[in-house]
Amino acid sequence: MRVHLGPDHDEHLAAAIVEGGGTLVPLHEAEALVWHGDVDGFPELPAGVRWVQLAFAGIEPFFRAGIIDPDRIWTNASGVYADNVAEYAVGALLVGLRQFHGSIAAAARPVQRWQKPVLDPQVRMLHGSTVAIVGCGGIGRAMIPRLRALGVDVVAVNYSGRPVEGASVTFPASRTAEVWTMADHFVVAAPATADTDRLVNAEALDAMPDTAWLVNVARGNLVDSDALVDALRGGKIAGAVLDVTDPEPLPDDHLLWTFDNVVITPHVANTRTGLNATLAPTVRENVARFIAGEQLIALVDPAAGY
Amino acid sequence: MRVHLGPDHDEHLAAAIVEGGGTLVPLHEAEALVWHGDVDGFPELPAGVRWVQLAFAGIEPFFRAGIIDPDRIWTNASGVYADNVAEYAVGALLVGLRQFHGSIAAAARPVQRWQKPVLDPQVRMLHGSTVAIVGCGGIGRAMIPRLRALGVDVVAVNYSGRPVEGASVTFPASRTAEVWTMADHFVVAAPATADTDRLVNAEALDAMPDTAWLVNVARGNLVDSDALVDALRGGKIAGAVLDVTDPEPLPDDHLLWTFDNVVITPHVANTRTGLNATLAPTVRENVARFIAGEQLIALVDPAAGY
Numbered sequence: 141m142r143v144h145l146g147p148d149h150d151e152h153l154a155a156a157i158v159e160g161g162g163t164l165v166p167l168h169e170a171e172a173l174v175w176h177g178d179v180d181g182f183p184e185l186p187a188g189v190r191w192v193q194l195a196f197a198g199i200e201p202f203f204r205a206g207i208i209d210p211d212r213i214w215t216n217a218s219g220v221y222a223d224n225v226a227e228y229a230v231g232a233l234l235v236g237l238r239q240f241h242g243s244i245a246a247a248a249r250p251v252q253r254w255q256k257p258v259l260d261p262q263v264r265m266l267h268g269s270t271v272a273i274v275g276c277g278g279i280g281r282a283m284i285p286r287l288r289a290l291g292v293d294v295v296a297v298n299y300s301g302r303p304v305e306g307a308s309v310t311f312p313a314s315r316t317a318e319v320w321t322m323a324d325h326f327v328v329a330a331p332a333t334a335d336t337d338r339l340v341n342a343e344a345l346d347a348m349p350d351t352a353w354l355v356n357v358a359r360g361n362l363v364d365s366d367a368l369v370d371a372l373r374g375g376k377i378a379g380a381v382l383d384v385t386d387p388e389p390l391p392d393d394h395l396l397w398t399f400d401n402v403v404i405t406p407h408v409a410n411t412r413t414g415l416n417a418t419l420a421p422t423v424r425e426n427v428a429r430f431i432a433g434e435q436l437i438a439l440v441d442p443a444a445g446y
Numbered sequence: 447m448r449v450h451l452g453p454d455h456d457e458h459l460a461a462a463i464v465e466g467g468g469t470l471v472p473l474h475e476a477e478a479l480v481w482h483g484d485v486d487g488f489p490e491l492p493a494g495v496r497w498v499q500l501a502f503a504g505i506e507p508f509f510r511a512g513i514i515d516p517d518r519i520w521t522n523a524s525g526v527y528a529d530n531v532a533e534y535a536v537g538a539l540l541v542g543l544r545q546f547h548g549s550i551a552a553a554a555r556p557v558q559r560w561q562k563p564v565l566d567p568q569v570r571m572l573h574g575s576t577v578a579i580v581g582c583g584g585i586g587r588a589m590i591p592r593l594r595a596l597g598v599d600v601v602a603v604n605y606s607g608r609p610v611e612g613a614s615v616t617f618p619a620s621r622t623a624e625v626w627t628m629a630d631h632f633v634v635a636a637p638a639t640a641d642t643d644r645l646v647n648a649e650a651l652d653a654m655p656d657t658a659w660l661v662n663v664a665r666g667n668l669v670d671s672d673a674l675v676d677a678l679r680g681g682k683i684a685g686a687v688l689d690v691t692d693p694e695p696l697p698d699d700h701l702l703w704t705f706d707n708v709v710i711t712p713h714v715a716n717t718r719t720g721l722n723a724t725l726a727p728t729v730r731e732n733v734a735r736f737i738a739g740e741q742l743i744a745l746v747d748p749a750a751g752y
Contacts, residue, residue: 223573227596231544234537243711244550253703254695256712261719267529289595290533389560397559405549406562413567 141431144170144189147177156420160427172430174423176416179205185212191430194440195419197221197278197410198359200332203445214440219278220422221410226282228409229327229357230290232381233271236353237264237325241403264351264378267291272323274316274339275330275358276304283327295323297330320347325354331446332359340364345371352377357409360386369395372402383409447737450476450495453483462726466733478736480729482722485511491518497736500746501725503527503584503716504665506638509751520746525584526728527716532588534715535633535663536596538687539577542659543570543631547709570657570684573597578629580622580645581636581664582610589633601629603636626653631660637752638665646670651677658683663715666692675701678708689715 143162145153153174154164167173168186175182176195179202185192191213194202199216202208235241239259246255269292273280276296284294284306296304297319301312311319313330316339320326326348330336340354340363348354354377356363365386371377379401385394389406396402410418426436440446449468451459459480463470473479474492481488482501485508491498497519500508505522508514541547545565552561575598579586582602590600590612602610603625607618617625619636622645626632632654636642646660646669654660660683662669671692677683685707691700695712702708716724732742746752 223597224571227540227571227573228544230596231537231540231546234533235541235546238534238537239714240537240541240546240709240711241550243714244547244709245554246712247703247710248551248554251698253698253710254712256695256714256718259712260714260717263714263717263719265530265720266533285595289591290536291529389562392557392559397553403546403550404553404559405546406552406560406565408545408549408562408566408569411566411569412562413569414571 141172141427142170143172143174143427145174145176146183147175147181150176150416152416152420153423156424157427160424161431162427172427176419179207182207191215191436193423193426195415198332198446199440200359200445208440208442210442213436214442215426215436215438216440216446217419217422218438218446220419220438221415222278222282224411224414224418225279225329225357225409226286228383228405229279229283229329229355230286232355232357232383232403232405233266233325233327233353235403236355236379236381236401237266237269239263242400245400269293269324270295270308270322271325271327272297272319273307273327273329274319275328275336275362276307276310277329277331279329279357280304280327281306283329295319317344317347320344321349323352324349325352327355328358328362330358330362332361333445336362338362338364338367340368342367342370345376348377350376350378354380356380356382356384358384360384360388365394365396372399379403381405383407447478447733448476449478449480449733451480451482452489453481453487456482456722458722458726459729462730463733466730467737468733478733482725485513488513497521497742499729499732501721504638504752505746506665506751514746514748516748519742520748521732521742521744522746522752523725523728524744524752526725526744527721528584528588530717530720530724531585531635531663531715532592534689534711535585535589535635535661536592538661538663538689538709538711539572539631539633539659541709542661542685542687542707543572543575545569548706551706575599575630576601576614576628577631577633578603578625579613579633579635580625581634581642581668582613582616583635583637585635585663586610586633587612589635601625623649623653626650627655629658630655631658633661634664634668636664636668638667639751642668644668644670644673646674648673648676651682654683656682656684660686662686662688662690664690666690666694671700671702678705685709687711689713 142165272295296307296310448471578601602613
C-alpha cells in the first residue's frame, strides 16, 4: 500500500507506516495520506487518495475549509490523546480546588510569600465531590476511572444519553441544562459543532454552584468568554481552568488574564511536541487495517462534523 | 466518660465526644483530653487523664517538648487526613509534570502570556511513569489507587519492607538508597524521626533522574534544603513541589523561592480550616472505643516516636 506522509517527514510516523505494511511514496502516487500538519498547506488531493489520516482530534478547521469530502475515508485522532487530556483535566481540577495557583501567585511576590492564613481557608477537597463531564467521549471515558479513584462521583453528558460506564448517571445533550445544577464542578470535553458553540453561556454559569470550578479542554468557543468574565466578576463560580480560549491564542490584553481565580494554559493538555509519537501506534494500526480491508480507528463522520 | 476539650471549644469535636458517649468536663475532672491545638499551651496533665487525643498526624513537636509519656495512652491523627494529603500529592505531581506553574507564571506577565512555544516542549505526562512513595504509610496507601488509575506504577518504601498493596515492589527503609535510581518521580511521606531527617540529601538528589519531580508532603526537614538548592542549580532534577519546608514558614528571602521549577504551598495539603471537621469521626470512634475498653485508632508509639 502506497502512503504519502505530509507535510514533512517524521520518524515516528514514517516508521509506523512501514510497520503497518505501507510504502512511503510521493503524493501523486499515493493511495493514502497521513497528514500531521494543520489545515494551512493541506494539498489538493489526487484522485488516487482514498483515505486521509489527520493528526488532530478536533478537526473543525478542516471541515470549515471544505477539505473533508464524503467520497473518501477520513480518520482523525479522536481518542488517541484521551489519556493526555484526561490527565490534564484531573490536574486542572486539583490546581483550582487545592489553590495551587494561589500559592504560585503568592510565591512570585517579593514579600509575604508564605500565604497560609489567606490560602488555607480557600482550599477545597476534590474527593467527595461530583464532577460533570459535558461531552463525555474518549476524553471523558479516560477521566472517569481517574476521577473515581480520586473519590469523585461522575455525571456524564453525551449526545445520545447512552449510559457511560463508571458514571453515576448519563444525560443526553438535549438535557444539558439540567446538569449545571447537579454537579459541583464541570469539565467541558465536547466536540466543537454548531450545537456546542457557547454551550457554557450566561444561563449555564448562573445555574452552577458559586463554588464550582469550570475546566475547558475542548475548544475555546464552547465557553462564552464574555459570559465567563461576567460570571467571574459576579462571583457566580469559584474559578476556571482553561486550556483553550476564545479567541485563541488569548490576546495579552484580554480580561480573562486579570482574574486571580482563572488559570490559563496555552493549549497543552495534549502537546504538539509529543503528538506524532503518541499518534504513531494508531497510524500503524490503521495502515494495517486498510490493507486488510477492515474498519479503521477514529473514522470521521462527514455528516456529523466530527 | 469525662472528657476535656482544649485548648478551646469546637462544635465538631464537642459533638463527636458526646456522640461517642463522653461528657464534656473541665480539665481537672477529666479522664481524657482531646487537644486540637499546637504544642504551645499544652497543659500540665492531671493524674486522672489516662488518654490524650492529639489533632495532628505529625506530632514530633510534642515528643521534643517531652509531653508524650509512656504512662498514658496517646493517639494522634495518623491516617485521618490521608485522603486530603494524598489528593494534594497527586495534584502536586500533575502541577509539575504538566507545567501548570509555568503557565501561571507566564499569565502573570504583562505581555507574551500565551507561552505555547516555550511550555509545550516542557510538558511531561504522568501516565506511564513510575512514582516512588518514600514512607508509604496511610498517605501513601491513599495515594496508590489514585496513582494507579492515573496510569502510574508505584514503588513503595516503608520501615519494615512488608509489601504494600498496589505497589509493584516494596523496599524496607534500610534500602531507600536503591530507590532513587528506580523511579521517575518521588513523593516523600515518611514520619519525621531521627532516621528520616535529611532523608533526601545530596546523594539522593544526585541519584535521581534529572527529569524527576520531587514532592514533599511530610515534614520540611526530610529534604535537605541546601542540597535541594544545589541540585536545582545543577539541573540534577526537573523540579520540586513542597508543601512543607525547612525552615517553615520559608522566609521571604530563601533561595528556594527563586526557582521557576519549584512550587511552594504553605502547608495546605491538609488544611487547618477543615481539621476539626475531618478529625471528628475519629474522636467519636475513639471515645466509644475507650468506654468499651477496645484498642484506639492511631495509637502513638512513644518508643518509636510517631
